[in-house]
Amino acid sequence: MTTSGPASSPAPKSMDAIMALCKRRGFIYQASEIYGGINGFWDYGPLGSQLKKNLREAWWQDMILRPCWGRSGPNGAPVRCVPVETRIVQHPKVWEASGHIAGFNDPMVDCRETKGRYRYDHVMVYVPESGDPGDKPVFAYVGDQPSEARQKKKAEKTFGAGAIKSVPLASFPQPWGRIIAPDAEKPGSLTEPRQFNLMFKTYIGALATEDDVAYLRPETAQGIFVQFKNVVDTTRVKVPFGIGNVGTSFRNEVTPRNFTFRSREFEQAELEFFCHPDESVAWYKFWRDFRMEWWKSIGLAGDNLILREHEKDELSHYSQGTSDVEYRFPFTAPGFGELEGIAHRGNYDLTQHQKVSGAKLEYNDTERGELLPNGQRRGERYLPHCIEPAAGLDRGVLALICEAYTKDESRPSPELLKLHPRLAPIKAAVFPLVAKDGMPEVAETLHTELTERFWRQGAIEMDEKQSIGKRYARMDEAGTPFCFTIDGDTLTGQTVTVRDRDSGQQQRVGLDKVGDFLAAKLGL
RNA sequence: GAGGGUGUAGCUCAGUGGUAGAGCGUCACGUUGCCAACGUGAAAGUCGAGGGUUCAAGUCCCUUCACCCUCUCCA
Incomplete structure (x- = not known):
């Protein structure tokens, strides 16, 4: 996600010079470099690994050990957070519940001519009534798009008005070379459908059959939701409180690029802060502001750091607010690249896991509900709302290096x-x-x-x-x-x-x- | 995935089909009096990888890998 910045931005630093210094001084190396490298993976050298450890520990200290530097939250009490460490491999149903499997299994087709990309199951084609176009082209379109009317006109010109029908592209058996893509002029520009599996697949067990498929986590947050009830039941935490989780995640990015910014293996530091729905917006604002302040405190102090509040139409249906802490990297300038997202997630995730797992994840809040004659509260059962500050540690390291890098010829x-x-x-x-x-x-x-x-x-x-x-x-x-x-x-x-x-x-x-x-x- | 560019020493880069180079850095020795100082020397290369053409390939051709840029994607 990038946005444009103020016009007064200074000339961007040279990314080539920064990368050369990172290598020269042992901050960051290409992974498997002596074998030619491996796309989307980077290693840290002696200085880089220590720098990253310092960033990780700063997060841990300021988010878990002494959250928000000892400040009180909107409820007037000190912020309280506990850590967990959950596994990279989770039960496959975790990703079903989170929506990661459903949302990213769609085969796509690309157009070589227009560079457009379409969901395979959304593309229709106009063919003659007989279904056999002979040696003539057929016309692909996407419903409710401008391409629908345009391609229809062309198809009628080719096969005669009223002599055409439309069928899903998937059911069209003819060679791909005959298809004119929705926004293209010439046939044959559409690629065959391709699956985009953003999650790394692996197998559990030595037999490694298709029944043993599992995934490497694409985010650490789900591990927190999955263990939410255990944390509530086995520790003396009370809502509102946060659970932090730091670790490696994997995404098969379509195009890894910009040095370590978009890597396929990366480390996240995520907090899920659980609170009563009525207090959730106040907590969202609290965390959004603190996270911005935190990044400033470790050296990203200038105009290169911004807090960007998402527009209403960018929000998920369950969210009452999302912000990104964004840094103006040399390769995004004058735009910005995301360092951390702070999202109001409502109770979406707990609801999903409750539904898919069948486990009751409601929290019994004994400090709410009507006051009983014996002086106790009746209690209130609810699924807490969640505020999620999710930081990228590798992006953090990269931002710190970019911000710190200075070239001064007078020295x-x-x-x-x-x-x-x-x-x-x-x-x-x-x-x-x-x-x-x-x-x-x-x-x-x-x-x-x-x-x-x-x-x-x-x-x-x-x-x-x-x-x-x-x-x-x-x-x-x-x-x-x-x-x-x-x-x-x-x-x-x-x-x-x-x-x-x-x-x-x-x-x-x-x-x-x-x-x-x-x-x-x-x-x- | 599409298009373009690049790949030679740790870094930055020369290299016209005919012996693998420079500057900086690194290391050693000497010198030293606060900012990549100076002198002498040394180490360091699968020329990204694989194949082909050729008497001969860093150089020409094919394939491939990686990085950079522009699209596309980014829960």
Whole structure:
């Protein structure tokens, strides 16, 4: 989904340069590259996998461990969320209930001439009464489309007025080369019907017969709905509350492209927040606004991030609101690409699973209903409504890299990644200004001290090779926010320089204050 | 799926049918006094893959794979 942005957009960054840096510095590699690559799959290198882990953990911390940074929701109480971890392979009926199987099993035909695509079962053809057109063409159309009248006219001209009938394309036995596609001029432009299976198929069990067919999940959310009742029954959660689920999903995208943006294997971080129907719109607005704020907090702070509220006619019938957090990627500019969707899903999913599985999924809310003489509430049974903030972690990583990527020819090191310190895979580096006079030893001591204190957050690097400028430049490309340099004054005055990645500016801090300085910068 | 473009060292790219190249990066040694410094050297290539034409193919032909762009699709 893309929309156009303000006209004042700056020139887009070069995606080629970003991809080159991602490879060069070990953020992202093509999957199976030495075998020629595999369409729609990408691997993360040492820095990329750490960056992605930092993003995943930031989500987990701010959504599960301390939801919304400890804020209260619209009900005035702190937001409460719990995690689950559900499987990639679910019972096939899960996807039947969710609508994923039904919605994506339609064979399609394409027109080579007009590039149009039609549902095979929607296409009709005009043929002569006899059913045998001989060596003449037949005319395909789609009901209630302009093509219907146009093709009818042509068919009547070919076979005579009143001498034609229409039959479904599927029942037409003639060679494909005879068919004129609905919006085409020449025969033979229509492809044979093709199945678009957006879900990855697999088999359970070693025999792998057609009875054993299962699917790799196209989204993590359904695992949450399927376990909703178990979570309610076995933990002390009360509506309103959320269940989060992070993991890999698979979609056989028709055209994977734009680097990792549309991959066939990707990771989602999804929350389903369950609430009473009367409060659902308030919760929807709450989550929509918080998710936007969250992406801003980790570095997507500029004009490149927008919140786009869906129009009424874009909404599913059960939804009372859907928004996308969208980022202006270099390849979507001046438009935007979706990072996260926040959807009011009503009780659609629980209703579906209740229907298909036969299990009762209603929630008994003991805090609602009329007040009884004994001081208790009578209770109210209902299917909770659901607000779904569903984020793409791979798209998040890509957006972070694109936003952070900066080219400044005035710098000695023109390319750098201005990654937020919380997300940066390498948190800091320690350098001796020159590799002599005892500086390497002091640096090594500081490096060890910082590593022991900060290893949970990310790497602390030590580098004494080559010139100081080259070492700064290397850290710039890796997105390391701070470099601590041991120089001659360290040996006499017990201070080091701190070099800020984005400005290149330096300040001195005490050797024994370096850890506290870094902790403050990392928000610890 | 359709059309177009690209594929040669980690990156960016030269390479006219006749010995596989450059810049940058990487590594080693020397030097060093805050921004890809300098000197000397080294490693690094299935020329995307497979087949064909040819005495000879990175180069020409066919097939195929991947990436980029434009359509199409995107629960």
